[in-house]
Amino acid sequence: MKTTKTNNRRKFLVTAGLGSAGAVAAVVAGTRKAQPEGPHTAACAQPDGYHLSDHILKYYKTTEV
């Protein structure tokens, strides 16, 4: 049931145009240069067994404003 609902949501978002919204990513990446980090920082580090690899960190940095 959960898998079906999750797939429905993914299908909905992709159909809405978010699956290939490279247009927005290009805008966000293009203006990332020298922009300060967003208003939030991490609270004290609490390992949760789920970490960002360097590869993913690099990807996120290119998409943050």
Place this chain on the structure above:
Amino acid sequence: MSAEAAAAPVTLHRALAPEEAARADFYALIARLLQRAPDAMLLAELAAAPALPAEGDRALADAWRELAAASAAAQPADVAVEYDELFAGVGKAPVSIYAGFYSGAPAVDHPRVRIRGDLAQLGLVPQAGAEPEDHFGVLFDAMRVLAAGGAGRGPASLAEQRRFFERHVMPAAPRFLAAVGAARQSHYYRRVAALAAAFVALEAESFQLD
């Protein structure tokens, strides 16, 4: 397998699905436009951005096209003046950019307190000097972090994202965005509000599917 290897925590490196990355990008862009007026570089990027798929969400695609066209015609200084007139006017701003204004809550139950608490539970704290937590730019940026990860944490679960969205974004954002669209001073930001409203509606609908 040795005892040490068996006890070592498993680290998962999970790539973000394209549609989730796109959600985060929309949050990032809207947050940026609400935190301050776009500079010349951002206006140029928006003006040059390709269209969203025509077969996708019609309201979102139309709003994106309108914003791109407005960005091509806008002068940064004019948009900066518009931003200040709308949200930071001398005396009472025509449009409040703070979610607390739309809740009518007393100080002891101000949304900022609840937002701060929920963000802390999610491992996020505001930077020194940042706008108050109920500033819509801050709220949208919080959703960006929850959707894609950042600020030292991974993406939040969909349940956590939905909870934050339904507690802090959905109650006030539609009224705020409608106020921006209706304001006499609103020209460029009318298009920003239309894009944000279309995206928020899409998000609300998508969370119902999970």
